[in-house]
Amino acid sequence: MYTRKNDMEQDVERAAVRFVCDLFERNRRLSEGPVIDQVDEEVLREVEAMGIPAEGRPLEDVVLDMEHDVIGYGYNCDHARFMGMVPGPTSAVSWLGDMIASGYNRHAGGVANYPAGCRAEQVLLRWLCNQAGFPQTATGVFTSGGSMANMTASIAARDARLPQDRWGDGVAYISEQTHSSAAKGLHMIGVPDARIRKIPVDEGMRMRVDELERAITADEQAGLRPFLVIATAGTTNTGAVDPLREIAGICDAHDLWMHVDGAFGASVLLTRYRDMLDGIELADSLTWDAHKWLFQTYSCGMVLVRDAHDLLRSFATHPEYLKDLEESAAEDALINPWELSPELTRPARGIKLWFTLQVMGSEGMARSIEHGFDLARWAEDELRRTPGAEVVTPAQMAMCTFRFCPDGLDAAALDELNQRVSQRMLASGYAGIFTTEIGGKKVLRICAIHPRTSEGEMREVVRRLAALADEEAAVMRGVQVGTSR
Ligand SMILES: Cc1ncc(COP(=O)(O)O)c(C=O)c1O
Structure with a gap:
């Protein structure tokens, strides 16, 4: 017996089809945009103002609110130049496997x-x-x-x-x-x-x-x-x-x-x-x-x-x-x-991984992981060619830690400088690199596991970080000289 879709079901179906297509396109092109979608205060206030309504609202409106206000901001960890955190990029295949698994619930x-x-x-x-x-x-x-x-x-x-x-x-x-x-x-x-x-x-x-x-x-x-x-x-x-x-x-x-x-x-x-x-x-x-x-x-x-x-x-x-x-x-x-x-x-958490491995095969997965080793090595190589950059720990797996140590700044100022370099890079939208601490010093850390990051991009990230460090050093030297006078 065929059961007719009710209005709500029709709305959900329409919204789901549109949403999935839009989202796929958004994810596919993610690395063409910034690594962070900055949220401003006004959006946060709008979310607050939405509250929880006593009567429901039209589904399409809520979907748009979700996309534009609620879920659309933050670090784009799936971006090819987001290298700030270990939990990293997602394959589109995993995303699909996840949707299938959660759809069946x-x-x-x-x-x-x-x-x-x-x-x-x-x-x-x-x-x-x-x-x-x-x-x-x-x-x-x-x-x-x-x-x-x-x-x-x-x-x-x-x-x-x-x-x-x-x-x-x-x-x-x-x-x-x-x-x-x-x-x-x-x-x-x-x-x-x-x-x-x-x-x-x-x-x-x-x-x-x-x-x-x-x-x-x-x-x-x-x-x-x-x-x-x-x-x-x-x-x-x-x-x-x-x-x-x-x-x-x-x-x-x-x-x-x-x-x-x-x-x-x-x-x-x-x-x-x-x-x-x-x-x-x-x-x-x-x-x-x-x-x-x-x-x-x-x-x-x-x-x-x-x-x-x-x-x-x-x-x-x-x-x-x-x-x-x-x-x-x-x-x-x-x-x-x-x-x-x-x-x-x-939830059936393992199913998306099973699905991914069925599609990629274990060899495809191995190649994707191995690319992270290359990325970290390229980063280290570029850093070693960069005056004023110090490799703190060499490329290990997909990681490399380093700091910029221009002359004329004391230890506290160097910590501050490296922190600022991270913040400015993030604000520029080009790459996401965060700091950590090693041996009591603030350092920058690259964790590069995105299978689609190219060697050129990896080297460009290092070059841009170095340029930011030069700029910040000039500003801070001015400040230090100013304070010591
Ligand atoms: C070595 C290590 N162990 C444990 C964790 C915690 O994992 P999760 O964030 O999935 O809880 C992390 C997270 O980065 C990690 O790097």
């Missing part, structure tokens, strides 16, 4: 709700576990991102290594360069700051294994229970990789859980540079974000574990109202995702 907490989709996610997770070199017992689950993946792994680690009556003695080890989400996740599961050790790093920004071993031994001697080391494969600041094999050896010797935060860097496993991650296969768990270097729309993170039981131990629940779902999963020989993570209701 499967409740992806249980196998029965989306049996074939769940199978596709499992095939994908198994393939990713294989890339990591994990054994056949391994599994994983999609999370909203790296932060939740790190927290999920910390819970699994605690439950695997600490009896409940010793949770209060558990000690975890991270490095000075570990992403803040690791300590945040530990905090969320009740590990206080006083039992999170920040291990110093070496000159390459890697966790120092001698310091790690010393700290663990000291804690053991103090009667505490070291239970977890969080190593990083691709740090947020510099792209450094901790000495994974050596850390695994220490974890093994002291019976600690080894988690690797590969939110950014695990994608290197798919490339010809995979040897950089030697030792990752020894980890108990691994964070891997597809919304970073696998070009997926947010939110698409993963936690992989070398043994499925380590997630089941922490997260499997069997309430009476889910028994029907449990039985159908058992028939399918698949594990319900809700038994592997803190979430019950969840």
